[in-house]
Amino acid sequence: MIEVKGLSKRFGEAQVLTDISAVFRKGRVNQVIGKSGSGKSVLAKCIVGLHVPEEGEVLYDGRSFHKLGKDEKRAVRQEIGMLFQGGALFDSLNVMENVMFPLRMFGTTDVKGMRDRAEHCLHRVSITPDKHRLYPGEISGGMQKRVGIARAIAMQPKYLLCDEPNSGLDPQTSIVIDQLIAEITEEYSITTIVITHDMNSVMESGDSILFIHKGRKWWEGGREQLLHSDNMELNEFVFAGSLMRQVKGAMGG
Amino acid sequence: MRILFHIGHYALFLRETFARPERIRIYWRRTLDEIDLLGVKSLGIVSVLSGFMGAVIALQTKSNINNPFIPDNLVGFATRQSSILEFSPTIIALILAGKVAGTIAAEIGTMRVKEQIDALDIMGVNSAGYLVLPKVVAALVIFPFLIIISMFLSVFGGYLIVAATGIISTAAYEEGIRLDFDPFTVTYALIKTEVFAFIITTVGGYHGYITRGGTREVGISSTTGVVWSIVAIIISNFVITKLML
Ligand SMILES: Nc1ncnc2c1ncn2[C@@H]1O[C@H](COP(=O)(O)OP(=O)(O)OP(=O)(O)O)[C@@H](O)[C@H]1O
Ligand SMILES: [Mg+2]
Numbered sequence: 260m261i262e263v264k265g266l267s268k269r270f271g272e273a274q275v276l277t278d279i280s281a282v283f284r285k286g287r288v289n290q291v292i293g294k295s296g297s298g299k300s301v302l303a304k305c306i307v308g309l310h311v312p313e314e315g316e317v318l319y320d321g322r323s324f325h326k327l328g329k330d331e332k333r334a335v336r337q338e339i340g341m342l343f344q345g346g347a348l349f350d351s352l353n354v355m356e357n358v359m360f361p362l363r364m365f366g367t368t369d370v371k372g373m374r375d376r377a378e379h380c381l382h383r384v385s386i387t388p389d390k391h392r393l394y395p396g397e398i399s400g401g402m403q404k405r406v407g408i409a410r411a412i413a414m415q416p417k418y419l420l421c422d423e424p425n426s427g428l429d430p431q432t433s434i435v436i437d438q439l440i441a442e443i444t445e446e447y448s449i450t451t452i453v454i455t456h457d458m459n460s461v462m463e464s465g466d467s468i469l470f471i472h473k474g475r476k477w478w479e480g481g482r483e484q485l486l487h488s489d490n491m492e493l494n495e496f497v498f499a500g501s502l503m504r505q506v507k508g509a510m511g512g
Numbered sequence: 513m514r515i516l517f518h519i520g521h522y523a524l525f526l527r528e529t530f531a532r533p534e535r536i537r538i539y540w541r542r543t544l545d546e547i548d549l550l551g552v553k554s555l556g557i558v559s560v561l562s563g564f565m566g567a568v569i570a571l572q573t574k575s576n577i578n579n580p581f582i583p584d585n586l587v588g589f590a591t592r593q594s595s596i597l598e599f600s601p602t603i604i605a606l607i608l609a610g611k612v613a614g615t616i617a618a619e620i621g622t623m624r625v626k627e628q629i630d631a632l633d634i635m636g637v638n639s640a641g642y643l644v645l646p647k648v649v650a651a652l653v654i655f656p657f658l659i660i661i662s663m664f665l666s667v668f669g670g671y672l673i674v675a676a677t678g679i680i681s682t683a684a685y686e687e688g689i690r691l692d693f694d695p696f697t698v699t700y701a702l703i704k705t706e707v708f709a710f711i712i713t714t715v716g717g718y719h720g721y722i723t724r725g726g727t728r729e730v731g732i733s734s735t736t737g738v739v740w741s742i743v744a745i746i747i748s749n750f751v752i753t754k755l756m757l
Contacts, residue, residue, distance in 0.1 A: 304630075336635065
């Protein structure tokens with residue numbers, strides 16, 4: 260479980276996040292939605308400690324991350340997997356080496372054990388062995404995301420953060436990635452946070468949704484409530500697309 | 513004010529860079545790769561330029577002595593002294609600053625804007641150390657060899673031009689390069705080289721590491737990395753020379 264309490268973050272004069280509190284539960288996909296520029300990525304980076312918030316705390320199963328010492332922070336970080344908006348695979352390493360990287364750095368098994376684990380993770384995200392020797396520049400964006408997931412789960416993380424896992428992907432591939440994240444979350448009982456502005460994926464797998472607007476927590480709930488909420492900004496966001504308006508019309512809303 | 517900010521951040525960056533590595537073996541393998549990349553791959557350009565440098569020194573020395581009382585062996589002597597003391601360590605370091613510091617800043621800057629450094633940090637890897645320390649060690653190991661090779665080739669370039677043009681006899685040139693040799697000049701040159709190796713890799717690395725934004729900023733970082741390495745090399749060259757000679 261990850262708990263965020265009263266989090267605020269400024270960059271110079273710009274107040275990006277204001278007093279955000281939320282609870283992200285274990286074994287399920289917790290979604291964070293909001294318009295472009297609302298502060299979702301900054302929130303994710305505060306949670307994993309890439310940004311230091313001015314106020315508030317982030318608790319990893321009770322451990323207040325920003326109050327920990329350097330070594331303890333490293334220890335917590337090794338329990339976190341993160342999938343970046345652009346994949347963030349290492350260009351100089353091939354697919355296999357990318358997934359093996361965290362294992363090489365922190366793993367406790369021998370090389371054979373690491374290789375097996377990496378192969379298992381790649382298999383889990385349906386990357387076939389003929390792709391293992393290719394470099395990130397030689398595989399498609401969707402594959403890069405999947406390799407990113409494989410790398411993120413290599414160390415068997417307790418926490419998984421995904422920043423827009425399906426931006427730039429076709430709807431079909433998006434669904435595959437969403438399902439993959441959902442399956443992995445359940446299978447290994449991970450606390451997963453997914454940042455997205457893709458309504459498709461919200462309707463697909465959103466049990467627990469947090470809506471950020473102008474850096475504040477504006478609304479939270481499940482997807483059923485999402486469709487019937489009378490929150491104006493949320494409605495604007497959710498029903499911006501004509502498809503979602505039709506959904507609402509069909510329900511007699 | 514801005515420069516004070518950078519000096520402070522550079523110091524913090526160095527502290528991160530020289531923190532204890534997580535896995536020595538991984539750092540070691542990266543260091544070997546970097547020796548190949550930074551050193552061996554620079555050998556070609558260093559060799560060619562050194563030969564021409566020595567030839568120019570020989571030609572200029574000869575064309576500047578009209579006085580018949582100055583012996584011909586001065587040409588060899590001057591070529592050796594200038595190559596060892598200044599041309600090989602400093603000029604070659606400036607060339608390496610252009611090549612190596614620029615490459616390092618661009619490589620690390622790209623990793624920054626593509627969030628690869630964030631990915632390292634999230635994993636709990638000391639990103640500054642992992643990316644920069646192997647480069648610093650590699651440069652400290654390999655640059656002295658490059659500079660010694662450069663010294664030989666520069667003196668040899670002078671010899672070739674003397675033999676080709678016959679401005680003086682090759683015997684006089686050979687006599688000149690043996691005249692009054694003081695091994696301390698080589699020590700001085702190698703100490704400079706180590707300082708320059710440190711500057712090139714850490715200043716290049718620093719400018720890559722603090723890159724923010726996109727590909728345009730990577731280009732800017734690469735240029736600033738080169739410019740500031742050159743500035744630091746020239747200033748430290750002055751300081752070392754004042755202290756040692
Ligand atoms: N390092 C930074 N320095 C200064 N301002 C920043 C920084 N990072 C983000 N911001 C600002 O914070 C605001 C929120 O940015 P953020 O990246 O969190 O948006 P987002 O919700 O993730 O948008 P998107 O959906 O487009 O990814 C933006 O106005 C941005 O300009
Ligand atoms: Mg974002």
